[in-house]
Amino acid sequence: MSTLVITELMDIEGIDGIDTYVKNKGYEGLKKALKEYTPDELIEYVKASGLRGRGGAGFPTGLKWSFVPKNPGKPKYLCVNCDESEPGTCKDRDMVTYLPHQLLEGIAICCYAVGINQAFIYIRGEMLEGYEILEKAVEEAVQRNFLGDNILGTDFSLDVVVHRGAGAYICGEESALLSSLEGERGFPRLKPPFPAVEGLYACPTVINNVETLSTLPAIMRKGAEWYSSLGTERSKGTRVLCLSGHVNKPGNYELELGASMRHLIEECGGGVMGGELKAIIPGGASAPMLTKEHLDVALDFEAIAAAGSMAGSGAVIVINDKTCIVKTCLNLDQFFEEESCGKCTPCREGTKWLVDILTRMVNGHGRPEDIDLLKSVCNNILGNTFCPLGDSATSCIMSAFKYFPEEFEHYAHHGCSILEGKKEMAKS
Amino acid sequence: MSDATAKGLLTEETKTRIRELMAKYPKARSAILPALHVVQEQLGWVPEEAQDEVAQMFEMTPAEVRSLVTFYYMYHRKPVGKYVLKVCRSISCWLRRSEDVEHNLCEHLGIECGETTEDGMFTVVHGECIAACVNAPAIQVNDRFLLDVDPDNVSEIIDRLKAGDPRYPAAVESWKRPEESKGE
Ligand SMILES: Cc1cc2nc3c(=O)[nH]c(=O)nc-3n(C[C@H](O)[C@H](O)[C@H](O)COP(=O)(O)O)c2cc1C
Ligand code: SF4
Ligand code: FES
Numbered sequence A: 001m002s003t004l005v006i007t008e009l010m011d012i013e014g015i016d017g018i019d020t021y022v023k024n025k026g027y028e029g030l031k032k033a034l035k036e037y038t039p040d041e042l043i044e045y046v047k048a049s050g051l052r053g054r055g056g057a058g059f060p061t062g063l064k065w066s067f068v069p070k071n072p073g074k075p076k077y078l079c080v081n082c083d084e085s086e087p088g089t090c091k092d093r094d095m096v097t098y099l100p101h102q103l104l105e106g107i108a109i110c111c112y113a114v115g116i117n118q119a120f121i122y123i124r125g126e127m128l129e130g131y132e133i134l135e136k137a138v139e140e141a142v143q144r145n146f147l148g149d150n151i152l153g154t155d156f157s158l159d160v161v162v163h164r165g166a167g168a169y170i171c172g173e174e175s176a177l178l179s180s181l182e183g184e185r186g187f188p189r190l191k192p193p194f195p196a197v198e199g200l201y202a203c204p205t206v207i208n209n210v211e212t213l214s215t216l217p218a219i220m221r222k223g224a225e226w227y228s229s230l231g232t233e234r235s236k237g238t239r240v241l242c243l244s245g246h247v248n249k250p251g252n253y254e255l256e257l258g259a260s261m262r263h264l265i266e267e268c269g270g271g272v273m274g275g276e277l278k279a280i281i282p283g284g285a286s287a288p289m290l291t292k293e294h295l296d297v298a299l300d301f302e303a304i305a306a307a308g309s310m311a312g313s314g315a316v317i318v319i320n321d322k323t324c325i326v327k328t329c330l331n332l333d334q335f336f337e338e339e340s341c342g343k344c345t346p347c348r349e350g351t352k353w354l355v356d357i358l359t360r361m362v363n364g365h366g367r368p369e370d371i372d373l374l375k376s377v378c379n380n381i382l383g384n385t386f387c388p389l390g391d392s393a394t395s396c397i398m399s400a401f402k403y404f405p406e407e408f409e410h411y412a413h414h415g416c417s418i419l420e421g422k423k424e425m426a427k428s
Numbered sequence B: 001m002s003d004a005t006a007k008g009l010l011t012e013e014t015k016t017r018i019r020e021l022m023a024k025y026p027k028a029r030s031a032i033l034p035a036l037h038v039v040q041e042q043l044g045w046v047p048e049e050a051q052d053e054v055a056q057m058f059e060m061t062p063a064e065v066r067s068l069v070t071f072y073y074m075y076h077r078k079p080v081g082k083y084v085l086k087v088c089r090s091i092s093c094w095l096r097r098s099e100d101v102e103h104n105l106c107e108h109l110g111i112e113c114g115e116t117t118e119d120g121m122f123t124v125v126h127g128e129c130i131a132a133c134v135n136a137p138a139i140q141v142n143d144r145f146l147l148d149v150d151p152d153n154v155s156e157i158i159d160r161l162k163a164g165d166p167r168y169p170a171a172v173e174s175w176k177r178p179e180e181s182k183g184e
Helices: A018-023 A028-036 A039-049 A061-066 A091-098 A100-114 A128-143 A174-181 A210-222 A224-228 A261-268 A301-306 A325-339 A345-362 A370-381 A389-403 A405-414 B003-007 B012-023 B028-043 B048-058 B062-071 B098-109 B151-163
Strands: A077-082 A118-123 A159-164 A205-209 A238-245 A251-256 A277-281 A315-320 B083-088 B122-127 B139-141 B144-146
Touching: A018 A100, A018 A128, A028 A100, A028 A210, A039 A061, A039 A100, A039 A210, A039 A224, A061 A100, A061 A205, A077 A100, A077 A174, A077 A210, A091 A100, A091 A128, A091 A210, A091 A238, A100 A118, A100 A128, A100 A205, A100 A210, A118 A128, A118 A174, A128 A159, A128 B144, A159 B028, A174 A205, A205 A210, A210 A224, A238 A261, A251 A261, A261 A277, A261 A315, A277 A325, A325 A345, A325 A389, A325 A405, A345 A370, A345 A389, A345 A405, A370 A389, A370 A405, A389 A405, B012 B028, B012 B048, B028 B048, B028 B062, B048 B062, B083 B098, B098 B122, B098 B151, B139 B151
Parallel strands: A077 A118, A077 A205, A118 A159, A238 A315, B083 B122
Antiparallel strands: A238 A251, A277 A315, B083 B139, B139 B144
8 A cells, every 4th residue: 555646756856846847857748748648648648537626426437528619609617616715625725735746737738638728726714834735836837838838849839827715625526616706605506518618707617636736747657557557446546634633643544545544544543532433424525424344445436425425536535433423523514504605595594403403412401302303314314415415414413313323312312412521531 | 886886995016916927827816816816915915896807808807707616615705804813623633632732822812713813813724634734733823834743832823923033834844754754
């Protein structure tokens, strides 16, 4: 499990500067793409690598690019999704902070393949430092003609604008990101039309995650075949897993897809901190919980889905047995309530209801009928919302009901946590 | 129109920066969020008078700008302290005692979350996940990160800020590969 793709260069001193990056084979992938491939061949090449999006849905990257019309008679755009706000997730920030040129190189490769001359990096407002680093990196890359007009003597030109958001989780959802970038509130849009056909300013638009694009330079340098030899049958390559919560060594660990949760938590993370393992949220706050029974599940898209959760953003959150699951659900749903954009009623009202009921339970005023009420609120949200955020708010509760029903029962009937008397890690 | 609006709150420098931002996009309106950041940089918050000036520059109605300032969390709609301490309360930080961080900070400063100290130095707010989850609990001071905060020693943070060291919180150090993932 030692092959590194995305973070291979990350611990080299000064790698955020263009000279050091170039000395370490930086921009070789772009040169190769421009010299040896036509745009169409390049799209096929990325398809062959098996690369899938790392922003959450795992959509095949080359296939996504192929949906963009060749000659639409209007500009095409790339929007780089660096809104990274899914609780548990902090990999894109490392990629932007420490390897900005790897991202810019990936952006250039993508834009050449799709025929795009204007890219925007939508970086969440809270990443002020990342914004400054990217601005500097763009300037350096333009000076060296890796970006800008007639890149490396070809007729391919690319302008990159770094755009600061202003605090709103929903802007990570791709259509909300477009609204926000157009200077509107970050409301999701109805699909279809899909962004590939009608995205930014109603023009064809590719939206890709930072990690997805940051993987491209290595794929170009080392080959699609090499990349697709890593990982599993359907989940190729590596990904950066953000291991957080109750582990001894939290951190961003790059592992080949197919590595198990046990490997990540025990080998990389040095085991569970402060108690025994109770629950694992394997793909960011939106993903349903799993339990210690699932330790041997592989961390790839298919295996996690088969276990009843989702690989999502690659954030693995570990929860020990001193933690109250009902309070955990409350914390998670406070996030979704706060971040619901308010556009549709089931999500706006539903998340509020969930928080109200869970708060009542945690405060000792739960009633036996609250359990059915929670379930019915979840069912009213599920499948009835405009974007996936609404469903995400139900993931924790629905999975907690499955694995830890007694904790809800205890609150409903005794007005206190089942852990009462035992010391809790995260007290409330 | 108040006096301030007549004279205008925004400096020429701010306006120039906003115009430069507008020129970077195919449609100027795309620069509105970055422009409001520039306003906040100058004034420390985004008063309604300043919103109106921005609206004029963008040929938007004041209500349109208002609706953005209320939608996006980062814009302060009232004055804040010199240092805004944003405590992440989302799951990974919560599991590692973010509630104690917030409580101890507030207690030390003698304010409630959301308030500003009387001397105008510190505001404590809570935020949702700030993308530092593997360094929980994490906080931001004026949008710079303080990682792996010790909940039982938050007074040190305040002391260092009071001392006024411009390098604190420092820029992020160079990246260290988490030991275990190397050479498995
Ligand atoms: C509520 C919500 C929040 C999201 N947040 C992010 C995010 O912060 N970053 C990201 O890359 N994708 C996020 N996504 C996924 C994007 O909509 C989109 O699928 C992704 O950026 C596509 O890039 P990829 O194909 O490279 O993965 C989010 C989706 C939803 C529904
Ligand atoms: S599901 Fe929630 S976040 Fe998504 S559009 Fe509806 S209200 Fe907004
Ligand atoms: S949960 Fe606190 S930084 Fe992500």
